Amino acid sequence: MEIRLVSGTVEMLVMEVLSAGASYGYQIGQTVLERSQSLFELKEGSLYPALHKLEREGVLESYWTEHDGRRRKYYRLTANGLKDLERRRAEWQALARGVNGVLGLSGSAS
Amino acid sequence: MEIRLVSGTVEMLVMEVLSAGASYGYQIGQTVLERSQSLFELKEGSLYPALHKLEREGVLESYWTEHDGRRRKYYRLTANGLKDLERRRAEWQALARGVNGVLGLSGSAS
DNA sequence: CCTTATACCTTGCGTGAATAGGTATACGCC
DNA sequence: GGCGTATACCTATTCACGCAAGGTATAAGG
Numbered sequence: 001m002e003i004r005l006v007s008g009t010v011e012m013l014v015m016e017v018l019s020a021g022a023s024y025g026y027q028i029g030q031t032v033l034e035r036s037q038s039l040f041e042l043k044e045g046s047l048y049p050a051l052h053k054l055e056r057e058g059v060l061e062s063y064w065t066e067h068d069g070r071r072r073k074y075y076r077l078t079a080n081g082l083k084d085l086e087r088r089r090a091e092w093q094a095l096a097r098g099v100n101g102v103l104g105l106s107g108s109a110s
Numbered sequence: 111m112e113i114r115l116v117s118g119t120v121e122m123l124v125m126e127v128l129s130a131g132a133s134y135g136y137q138i139g140q141t142v143l144e145r146s147q148s149l150f151e152l153k154e155g156s157l158y159p160a161l162h163k164l165e166r167e168g169v170l171e172s173y174w175t176e177h178d179g180r181r182r183k184y185y186r187l188t189a190n191g192l193k194d195l196e197r198r199r200a201e202w203q204a205l206a207r208g209v210n211g212v213l214g215l216s217g218s219a220s
Numbered sequence: 221c222c223t224t225a226t227a228c229c230t231t232g233c234g235t236g237a238a239t240a241g242g243t244a245t246a247c248g249c250c
Numbered sequence: 251g252g253c254g255t256a257t258a259c260c261t262a263t264t265c266a267c268g269c270a271a272g273g274t275a276t277a278a279g280g
Contacts, residue, residue: 003205006116007267013212026227032212039208045269048229070276095113096206098149102123102142117236136258155238158260180245
């Protein structure tokens with residue numbers, strides 16, 4: 001089952017991964033794949049635009065490093081970003097609760 | 111918190127409501143509001159286009175009635191629609207599980 | 221030199237949610 | 251009879267977003 005992500009989740013997932021510590025694009029994608037137990041994948045076409053947007057909005061900040069001759073662009077959450085993440089988590093949970101309420105799923109399945 | 115629905119959920123919610131029995135547009139909206147405990151609202155601008163699309167696709171069929179001098183367009187799921195609903199529920203649950211996995215929420219919160 | 225993996229990236233497209241506004245009818249109140 | 255609210259159906263347009271497709275760059279192994 002190749003699940004397409006839904007609007008608004010890409011940014012939240014990125015921010016969530018970064019709340020555990022700075023990371024770089026490629027690795028963020030890997031982390032999301034792992035933590036979702038391969039249920040979905042953060043595609044590059046969504047990932048990099050999201051990183052750039054969040055940086056523009058002051059939610060993330062970045063810096064370049066070099067590792068084994070390759071460039072790596074690390075990102076980390078700003079203080080604003082942490083707050084924003086809390087808001088998005090709450091919003092996701094409320095949405096999920098509402099959707100599950102309509103579907104007749106509660107507390108358990110999901 | 112005025113929650114915006116995410117892509118793909120409108121149709122699923124509509125189909126879910128209809129899986130319990132035929133209903134008409136306005137009432138479907140009310141049912142979603144109730145069952146989501148007012149966490150969100152199915153806006154008409156999303157609801158009616160979704161009903162029409164699902165009908166075009168053979169997922170729903172409709173018929174008109176009149177009640178107290180007003181027209182009511184009832185919809186019901188087709189056999190195909192029931193199958194499609196099962197697929198969408200599974201997809202939603204997998205998405206939610208994956209997202210919650212990344213967020214570090216499991217079985218409980220959501 | 222080729223292939224694969226790791227790394228970053230961008231444009232254009234398709235899709236979907238919802239705003240804003242529309243028509244129509246019933247009912248209660250003034 | 252007119253006004254306001256609720257019930258009922260509806261649509262054009264806008265905006266936002268996910269991602270396919272394709273790009274550049276470097277390392278490692280065969």
